[in-house]
Structure formats: structure tokens, C-alpha cells
Amino acid sequence: MKSKAALLVDYNAPLVIDEVDVQGPKEGEVLVRIKAAGVCHSDLHAINGQYTHNLPLVLGHEGAGIVEDVGQGVTNVRPGDHVVLSWLPSCGKCRPCLRGRPANCEDASWPSAGTLRDGTSRFGKNGKTVFHYGATSTFSELTVVPSQSAVPVARDAPLTALSLIGCAVSTGVGAALNTAKLSPQDRVAVVGCGGVGLNIVQGARIAGAQTIVAVDRSSENLELARRLGATHLVNSEEGDVIANVQAITDGGVDFAFEAVGRRVTIALAMALLARGGRLVLVGMASREEVLGLDVLDTVVREVGVVGCWYGSCDPQRDFPRLVDFYKSGSLKLDEMIEVRPLEDINLAFSNLAKSTGGRTVIAF
CATH class of the missing domain: 3.40.50.720 (NAD(P)-binding Rossmann-like Domain)
Known part of the structure; x- marks a missing residue:
């Protein structure tokens, strides 16, 4: 499959809008069509090289979309589900997870390699590996994520607003x-x-x-x-x-x-x-x-x-709760959002670096 994406090719340089190849989901993975992705300071830290990664990579870690396909063994979502993505998948088996603190999961370091849990990437370009970012890579029309990162939410709320729940809001x-x-x-x-x-x-x-x-x-x-x-x-x-x-x-x-x-x-x-x-x-x-x-x-x-x-969060518990807050009017998201196309991604990061108010959301 082909997907338009924003790639970090070199530090302190503009992101490159290009087409990448996307493999289908393997066991325990989910293919998501991203509808909206937030532009967050953590992405800016990656661009500036404050935190180094394997390059090139598809940036973006805050987003929401619709499930297109699931790999073997996935039971928490199915095609057609609306999902908010979490950049911190947890194992559910270690001591912090069993104590209800998945944000402190002891098995949460593997995304830093720029791969999925099996140590390989689902992105490529001209036969070469393109790496993931935060196990989500939301600046791509299509992305593959661990099933734990795809949290199903209500279908009657706009994904543009819900995209922020995956990082800044939570x-x-x-x-x-x-x-x-x-x-x-x-x-x-x-x-x-x-x-x-x-x-x-x-x-x-x-x-x-x-x-x-x-x-x-x-x-x-x-x-x-x-x-x-x-x-x-x-x-x-x-x-x-x-x-x-x-x-x-x-x-x-x-x-x-x-x-x-x-x-x-x-x-x-x-x-x-x-x-x-x-x-x-x-x-x-x-x-x-x-x-x-x-x-x-x-x-x-x-x-x-x-x-x-x-936010000491449990995405499976907190994301749906935050959606409910939004639907009831107690959580205000639309007031914070400026929507732009993927082609404006570098302008969005320029504005973010200047600390302008609100958040830019990339809409696909």
C-alpha cells in the first residue's frame, strides 16, 4: 500500500512530504487510516535532535482515525472502529500494569528503536526501511500500530478534536x-x-x-x-x-x-x-x-x-472518559484547534516553536 507521509530525514531540517510503502498488520497489530493528527512539542524535540532516533522516520504521535484492518489475534478493535492512538503501548503483565499504572510499564522502551514490537518496521521507501515514531507515526495517511495503542472511542464525535486526546489532553x-x-x-x-x-x-x-x-x-x-x-x-x-x-x-x-x-x-x-x-x-x-x-x-x-x-493515564480507561467529557461540553477542544493540511506541516512546527496559542491539527 502507498501512503502520503511527513518524514524526518535529517535533524534541524524541514520535514519531507513523500509517499511511503506500508505493509499490512502482523499478529497483534492494527492498520489505521489517520483522519487527524496533532502537532506536538515532542515531535519538535525530535526535529531539533534533542532526542535522537533512527532516520528516516514517519513523525507524529498524536492522532485519531478509522481501523482498516487487523492482524491475527486482535480482539479489542475491528475494521470500521474509530480509534484514538496512544504512543505508549503497555504489556499488561508487568508489576506497574498489574497495579493499574500502565504509563509506568516496564516493557515500554522498545518503541524508541523506531520499530514495532517484533523489531521490524511496516514502512519502507525504495526498498529501504523507514522507521516508526512512538509506535504510532500519525503524520501518515496509513499507519500500523500495536493493538494496545488503538483505543476504540465513540463514532459520534469529530476525529479532528479527538486527535488531541492521544497526548496533550490525556x-x-x-x-x-x-x-x-x-x-x-x-x-x-x-x-x-x-x-x-x-x-x-x-x-x-x-x-x-x-x-x-x-x-x-x-x-x-x-x-x-x-x-x-x-x-x-x-x-x-x-x-x-x-x-x-x-x-x-x-x-x-x-x-x-x-x-x-x-x-x-x-x-x-x-x-x-x-x-x-x-x-x-x-x-x-x-x-x-x-x-x-x-x-x-x-x-x-x-x-x-x-x-x-x-498524565498517569490508562488509555483504555481514560480516552473514552475524555471523549465523554468532550461530548458533554466540559472538555473544550474545538477552541484550541487550527486545522491545516499535511502540506502545511512545516509552517505548523514553525508556529509551535514560536509558542503561538492553541494547537494545529493536520487533517487528512
């Missing part, structure tokens, strides 16, 4: 509902209101948090955060952020979410905590970003730091 909303388990009495700050941060704001609103302070340097992002549920806005380039947040929250927040992954914003988020508060690290940081910790202050104030990987 990570952000999950950080609030699963990792922090926010409650109505909580005071919250979200540092960094890009795609993930905006969905942390939404998760905090869905949880009923009494105060939700959005912190960002972009007035556009802040205005979008207000529309999605932030009760207060703080521009990090205007005045003393710590003093402003403390004034709004009467001394600091119970939960500070950091969605950027940089040392300076992590330190800022830590400084926003009230006594007994928790810092939730959500942003993807490089290995060089090391947090300095004042141990005595941490002990005396009983503050804590917790990591959040993929």
Missing part, C-alpha cells in the same frame, strides 16, 4: 485528575500554557479547583487559558510572578504544575507552593535540566515533588 487533564487528584478546595498554578498546560487548566476546572492561576509569557496563551478555565492570569514578563501569585492565592498554591521542562520555570513553580504544597513536573526536560533542592526548606514546609508521565 497528559494535561491526567496530570490534574490522575497525578494530583485535585479537589474543589485546591489552589492551583499552571506554569507554561502551551498545549499541555492549557489542558492542565482544563483538568483543574473539571476537578472543581477553587483557584486556577495560569502563568505564561504569552498574552495569547493566557487569554486562551482564561477561556478554558483559568480564574486568574499572570504574565511572567510583567511584574513579580511569585508576589502576584501569592497575593491571588493568599500565600501560595497547593499544587503547582510545570509544563515547560526548563530549570528556571521549575524553580519558579516550586517557589509558588504554600506549606504542604506539591510540585507536579509535567514538561519534557532535557537531561541537563537538574533541579536544585533546598532540603531543609522542603522538610520544614512539607512540600513535595512528583513526576507526571503521560
Whole structure:
């Protein structure tokens, strides 16, 4: 089969729109026709070489589509099903999986090789291997994924909106509902209101948090955060952020979410905590970003730091729940989306690098 796709051929270079060959699904795999794919910062990290991969590869890890075919042994989906793709397939057998924490699966490292679980790729070009990205490769009209990555969802919701659930929405909303388990009495700050941060704001609103302070340097992002549920806005380039947040929250927040992954914003988020508060690290940081910790202050104030990987989510449980939130109107996705064709993929990444508000969705 032939499929039009966006390929990462070299780092720090534009993606190449080309036609690739796609093999059918093998045992335990699913062939999906992608209808919409989100443009996410993790893809940008791959383009910039922050995280290296086997090249060339079909980029994209956030998307939704319709099942075209299934391999032997697949029982969770069938042709015609609408699915949202998860970039973190879990084994269902290791200790974290058996404890209901599939985001911490001990058998989740194999996608980094750019293959499917059997160590081979379903993509090719002129007889040479083209690699997968995150076991999903959603910037392709057709892709083959592990059956665990194809989560069936209701057919009466637009796949353009649902495409974001596979990464930014599940990570952000999950950080609030699963990792922090926010409650109505909580005071919250979200540092960094890009795609993930905006969905942390939404998760905090869905949880009923009494105060939700959005912190960002972009007035556009802040205005979008207000529309999605932030009760207060703080521009990090205007005045003393710590003093402003403390004034709004009467001394600091119970939960500070950091969605950027940089040392300076992590330190800022830590400084926003009230006594007994928790810092939730959500942003993807490089290995060089090391947090300095004042141990005595941490002990005396009983503050804590917790990591959040993929919103501590269980895709099989959480994706359908997020779809229900969207259908009920409590999860706002259409307000965040700008739709573009695959041919505009490099423009979309250029806009993402400038931290413009909202998210671009590639529609096939």
C-alpha cells in the first residue's frame, strides 16, 4: 500500500512530504487510516535532535482515525472502529500494569528503536526501511500500530478534536485528575500554557479547583487559558510572578504544575507552593535540566515533588472518559484547534516553536 507521509530525514531540517510503502498488520497489530493528527512539542524535540532516533522516520504521535484492518489475534478493535492512538503501548503483565499504572510499564522502551514490537518496521521507501515514531507515526495517511495503542472511542464525535486526546489532553487533564487528584478546595498554578498546560487548566476546572492561576509569557496563551478555565492570569514578563501569585492565592498554591521542562520555570513553580504544597513536573526536560533542592526548606514546609508521565493515564480507561467529557461540553477542544493540511506541516512546527496559542491539527 502507498501512503502520503511527513518524514524526518535529517535533524534541524524541514520535514519531507513523500509517499511511503506500508505493509499490512502482523499478529497483534492494527492498520489505521489517520483522519487527524496533532502537532506536538515532542515531535519538535525530535526535529531539533534533542532526542535522537533512527532516520528516516514517519513523525507524529498524536492522532485519531478509522481501523482498516487487523492482524491475527486482535480482539479489542475491528475494521470500521474509530480509534484514538496512544504512543505508549503497555504489556499488561508487568508489576506497574498489574497495579493499574500502565504509563509506568516496564516493557515500554522498545518503541524508541523506531520499530514495532517484533523489531521490524511496516514502512519502507525504495526498498529501504523507514522507521516508526512512538509506535504510532500519525503524520501518515496509513499507519500500523500495536493493538494496545488503538483505543476504540465513540463514532459520534469529530476525529479532528479527538486527535488531541492521544497526548496533550490525556497528559494535561491526567496530570490534574490522575497525578494530583485535585479537589474543589485546591489552589492551583499552571506554569507554561502551551498545549499541555492549557489542558492542565482544563483538568483543574473539571476537578472543581477553587483557584486556577495560569502563568505564561504569552498574552495569547493566557487569554486562551482564561477561556478554558483559568480564574486568574499572570504574565511572567510583567511584574513579580511569585508576589502576584501569592497575593491571588493568599500565600501560595497547593499544587503547582510545570509544563515547560526548563530549570528556571521549575524553580519558579516550586517557589509558588504554600506549606504542604506539591510540585507536579509535567514538561519534557532535557537531561541537563537538574533541579536544585533546598532540603531543609522542603522538610520544614512539607512540600513535595512528583513526576507526571503521560498524565498517569490508562488509555483504555481514560480516552473514552475524555471523549465523554468532550461530548458533554466540559472538555473544550474545538477552541484550541487550527486545522491545516499535511502540506502545511512545516509552517505548523514553525508556529509551535514560536509558542503561538492553541494547537494545529493536520487533517487528512
